[in-house]
Amino acid sequence: MYRASLDRMSEKIHTFSKFGDAGHGGITRYSLSDAAKQARAYFVERMTKIGAEITTDDMANMYATLPGSDPTAQRIVMGSHCDSVKNGGNYDGILGVMGAMEVLETVVAEKIPHKHPLTAMIWTNEEGSLYEPSMMSSGVICNDYLPANIAPKFRKEVVLKSKPIESIENGYETFGDALEASGYKGDEANRLNPKDYKAMFELHIEQGPILEKAGNDIGVVNCVLGMFCARVRFYGVAAHAGTFPMEDRSDALYAASQALCYMHDEIDKLGHPELVYTTGEIVCHPCVHTVIPDYVDFSVDVRHTDPELLQKVHDIVHGLADREWAKCRCEVEDAWSRDTVYYDEKLVGYVKAAAEELGSKHQYIHSGAGHDAQFAAYMLPTTMVFVSSEKGLSHCEPEHTSDEVCTEGASVLLNAVLKCDAED
């Protein structure tokens, strides 16, 4: 078994955390921003130093490739993203880039024989923090392979027109303008594709507390959860808080509260504690303390592997519209959905075997969040490796995984990739 270097990983973690440093522990590193360009430059610097060839494609995705012993062999790619959410942490995304870099650096330092070219990759704009949607570039590159209900919003001509959701210094009018000006836009022929690439691996933090609670460092990811999103709306009648008797009210906020509690009760009755469902967003109109609300809507986000269970929850959510809540009419509208994406069985097996052989504390785990790997999985054999997240925190500055566990993740990635390399 080969092992990644703690010193090298620490150096990368320390250095990347300076690019977009927000001054209080975390970073804001929007895709193609000055901070993201610093990160890309450091990627180029280190990868060039070990003899990797750098290319970029038309979405500014970056590829650093070490040749293998067989000039005709397909590449094996490892990668993630270097952009972050606003006031995000130092691990989400960039860990997968650092892990890929570390694999290449270890291969060179240890002179590890390998047949296939090995590629470390940066996906452009995974978070969609400045220019929506998230997973933008994997959505574009894998577009021909995506399900019909997902593909349209990731068409290249659509995402190029995406406008920034906030105004930033040195900002651009559209994602397309930012891409043109980035200096990293390359040739469409350089895109990740299933002809030239044999497999894709993505190392990522878990972003949840499951591994930590179980005392494990490594998650062998076998799928990305299927999900559906809906919007539940309540229509009441606005009236003065001081003059309108209770019995005559149609209070849309009270209606929404009752329906939300009922929905929790009904879903919990299904008895699937591993199911996750969330109401994260609520809109109230007119939202004035002296006026009974005439309109409220809230989001519902439900995730699980089993489509039959998702359908049962879907029925409960849509059933809310079958009755009045606090004398308010209720409507439910589906927003979007995706089926569970299972990762490649053989690759999942390599990750599992690598973790076992390294003696890592590990377990199988689902991914509840979306990742570029999930779109790649529609196009070529793909899988992921998770490392534990302290307290399950992510998308926030306290997001943390120790250098040791990050390095362990890189070691699992390295050995899984080598198993894939040795496959035929």
Add this chain to the structure above:
Amino acid sequence: MYRASLDRMSEKIHTFSKFGDAGHGGITRYSLSDAAKQARAYFVERMTKIGAEITTDDMANMYATLPGSDPTAQRIVMGSHCDSVKNGGNYDGILGVMGAMEVLETVVAEKIPHKHPLTAMIWTNEEGSLYEPSMMSSGVICNDYLPANIAPKFRKEVVLKSKPIESIENGYETFGDALEASGYKGDEANRLNPKDYKAMFELHIEQGPILEKAGNDIGVVNCVLGMFCARVRFYGVAAHAGTFPMEDRSDALYAASQALCYMHDEIDKLGHPELVYTTGEIVCHPCVHTVIPDYVDFSVDVRHTDPELLQKVHDIVHGLADREWAKCRCEVEDAWSRDTVYYDEKLVGYVKAAAEELGSKHQYIHSGAGHDAQFAAYMLPTTMVFVSSEKGLSHCEPEHTSDEVCTEGASVLLNAVLKCDAED
């Protein structure tokens, strides 16, 4: 019994509804705006025509006074406001101005003998729609008489600094600037005061459905409900909607929904259907559909005449903080409160007697909303007359009361004022 003129009232209703006409049935007439100045000019035009003397005070409150037979007698004042909420209706406030004008016009037209000077008044900025707070000028004029928990926010030096809550055409930086530029700022010596004024009457729409449901046109208002406002806050932990198990969540929005439903149940158990309580405003953070909310707060507005019942509700609301809701900490903070303001018994009796003698369908009623009359009541004998509101609607464009019922309200006002005039 004297009666107001339906033709004159209809003419006023029709004309005032043009000032600030929003083009779809209602008006937007912020205080001291161009639209409000048109309304003031029309007030001056009609009142000057019948020989009333016009004065304004330092808050631009306007007074049109007809002399009485006794030059030493105190004035009797009737009035309300001519400003509206944004996209408001044609009755809230302006009806009380039109009613006062109609009383003076009827007195002149019918040559009705009266001992006391009679004054029709416009209060400046009752709604506080552009410059907060609402009831601004009555708060300033009556400031020395207001309860200690209310007076400070209505000090003149405080309200003059009030900034507009939105930017409008020909707008000003502060209320004070708008006042200086209005052309209606007069002398502090002209203020309504308990030395020169014997009593104040305010005619207003009910803004609720009680009169209509009971089949009555006239409300004999005996008090403004006591009330308290509080803010209930929930502190949870933000986490990813897809990665965080349900059992580990501290979901502030689910917590707030549970607490809101519980609060309704507990308050309803008190068995006082005439009590009104409202949650009109809710704030959710970060309010993103993929993130479990870490912070939610909502408003509570409770109104009733009985301080003991208000205290019981206050205990229920504050009791929410005694337990966790969905593993979230709860805090309750009092915002403000006021005691029930009872109107002058003698004046209430005059209104009741006038309604009876006119054969108006009437009843006693409380005012759930705040009015300038409620601040005036701390300073001099005051009361109100309500007319029914169709469907109880107000602060919206469909707000409506028929010309006939408006005229009936003016007749009740006229005869109540004449009873007050004849008192000694």
